[in-house]
Amino acid sequence: MYQATGEVIATNNQQGSDHTAFEYINFSLTEKERTIIHNSPTLQISNSKDWSPIDFAISGQPRGYSVDKLNLIAQMTGLELEFVNGFSWPELVGKYKNNELDGLQAVYNTQENKGMGILSIPFLELPYATVTQSDTPAISHIDQLKGKTLAIAQGWSIIAPLKKQYPEINLIEVDTLRDVFMAVKNGQADAGIDSHLSLLQTQSQFFY
Secondary structure (H helix, E strand, C coil): CECCCCCECCCCCCCCCCHHHCCCCCCCCCHHHHHHHHHCCCEEEECCCEECCCEEEECCEEECHHHHHHHHHHHHHCCCEEEECCCCHHHHHHHHHCCCCCECCCCCCCHHHHCCCCCCCCCCCCCEEEECCCCCCCCCCHHHHCCCEEEEECCCCCHHHHHHHCCCCEEEEECCHHHHHHHHHCCCCCEEEEEHHHHHHHHHHHCC
16 A cells, blocks of 8 residues: 555555564573673664665564664664654654653664764675766765755754855755655756665656
């Protein structure tokens, strides 16, 4: 079942996680570690609405690569996780800062994020990419965006570094990654930016 905008809101496809797709090393917990986990409450973890295929939700059910990865860790350690969704990314960040969430995922390794807590070791490489109109020359370096307008989903941790390091780029923040595409399509922005994988997924879902 789809919304008019194309988002999947319900499906009868099997969505079970296939943890065998991940490579991992078996390990044993110490008695102290097992005690800590046993005495720990259920951890409240963020779950974005629409950052497919990394972190998203369908009918309130958490989906995505990072969700599967965290569920695998929970299965291996005995940790109890509860994913909290239904909120925008800025709202989830706000909940984390207000101690309503125990963890944010998935996040980039930035100074801003380092200042909010302890970052895990990266478990996925997500290079940035841009989307432009088909008749626009390809962008191979961010310097090509100087003097142009760049659309980005609101709340992204790279917004502050972009503004500081590239003040010549006019940044406009929009609600969702789909809105990034729409801003480019409608001429509000010369380009949009996000992870390459998420751009491809959104393009195939809404703009094929």
